[in-house]
Amino acid sequence: MSLAAVVRKDFRDVRRAKLLWFVGGIYTLFAVLFFYVGSTNENPDVLVQLWNMSGLAILFIPLVALVAAYLAIAGERESGSIKYLLSIPNRRSDVVFGKFLSRAALVCGAIVLAFGAGAVLTAALYPALEFATFTRVVALVLYFALAYVAVAVGISAMTATRSRSMAGAIGYFFVFNVLWIQGSAFSVVGALRFVFEDTLGIELAQNTELFVQSLSPATAYLQSLRLAFPDGYRDIPPADPSTPFYLQPEFMLVILAAWIVLPLLAGFLSFRRADIG
């Protein structure tokens, strides 16, 4: 079974990369810091720490995932080791999907480690573990991470060199994690307003703007956190029955699923035809 062999070999290879340990270590360090400092409050509440951790994930998970996976295929093409990979019975699909699985396992492992450290501290220092919320938050963070690993592997499959893949990953991060989600005129919503309202004179429905914004995996993930925390917790608005389905938190999971499937598919279709010279 060559897919399994690709996964095992790649996992064994990449888990020895120091950079990954470094980035993963920082996330764990933050987790330990958050959970420890939070416990010194008068009324320690683990939900606060989970909230902080899931917010930090917006910035951190894309970085960890992109770093862990942007070289998955492009790096092997640049070094030429991909010729060893494709000289033995591996299909190109095995390469793309195998790389995704191994990198995803690695990133998810790092996340579980960070939250695991948090869970140990919580059990020791907090009055309640809030197990259900805890598990839901970890699950959503993992799901979010899968989307970014898929994007990074997809970009890596579409590029032949380290530098192009890096440019692609940084560009993606900039567009979808910075431009897309910020509120100014330079965001995607700002651009839409300029085109439709200022130029064409067509009023944009607020729901349309919100939906466009939710197409970024970061926003989709943020909206999906409503599924993990109790209604009305912190900035989370209370459930509104008039919300259209495409703005429901459940639909955010569909958007994230698309961010897992489509980049991988695009990467595979491009890599399938690529000349490995």
Added chain:
Amino acid sequence: MTAIETTDLTKRFGDDVLAVESLDLTVEEGEIFGFLGPNGAGKSTTINLLLDFIRPSEGSATVLGYDAQRETQAIRDRVGVLPEGATLYDRLTAREHVEWVAETKGVDDDPDAILDRVGLDEDDRQRRAGGYSKGMGQRLGLGMALVGDPDLLVLDEPSSGLDPNGIQEMRELIREEAERGTTVFFSSHILPQVEAVCDRVGIMNAGRLVAEDTIAGLRESAGGQSEVSATVETVPEDLDLTAVSGVEDATVDGSTITAVCSTPSAKMAALEHVHERTPVLDIHSEDASLEDLFNRYTGDEVEQPDSSEAESAEVVA
């Protein structure tokens, strides 16, 4: 059955780079085939086409009877490949590399037995490949190619990075494999490495196959010439070397007299002829005919492969 067969195989990169042009190549099962040509002649491109690393612009190829584009898995199951210019996985040890190939091919070869064969030291096997020299990497790459006892070995510039000792071992290994019935197809831009082991050779130049023959056949078309030179103190006036039977041409360059001989035995006669007239200080003999032929096939002056026969005829005459 043929091990490798290409039909009108053509690969263009962009609009103006024609890397391989209408290649018709046949490698029979069980033979050692040397694929020759200078750098950039299209050897690696051809190999990349055979292994489906790149796709042909026109034409087709079969490897062990399987279509190179459509039946890649069947080919990769039965072929061992040493790719050119490929780095290993820096963070994996030699043993892990071989184990991975064995796992992927679904065979249970003993990694140590294979690494013994290619001469990678016990200590080096435990180390990560990131610290390997080029020669060690080449040995490991060859070991990976041998996993699963392939029916066909495709070795792209196998001797690059190896010291003379390593090259000798590589040659022996190729012979051993051929004795076991493995077809060996290997490329090189250095002729002497090829003529010692090959049953047949193909010579590529500028994307085209300009010769395909046995070594003996090539020698024959080269005219079986050889050269001998003698360094003398003073070149005698009445030399007339061509009067010696078997000497076809003679040149004088400073104090060096060179005789081109049609048979090796004429070399001694030529030397005696010179020595009778003036003291010989040093001699140099070389059987450069095959190399000359290779250079003629691959040199810039050979634009039309069709004219090569005419040219070699000219040299013989």
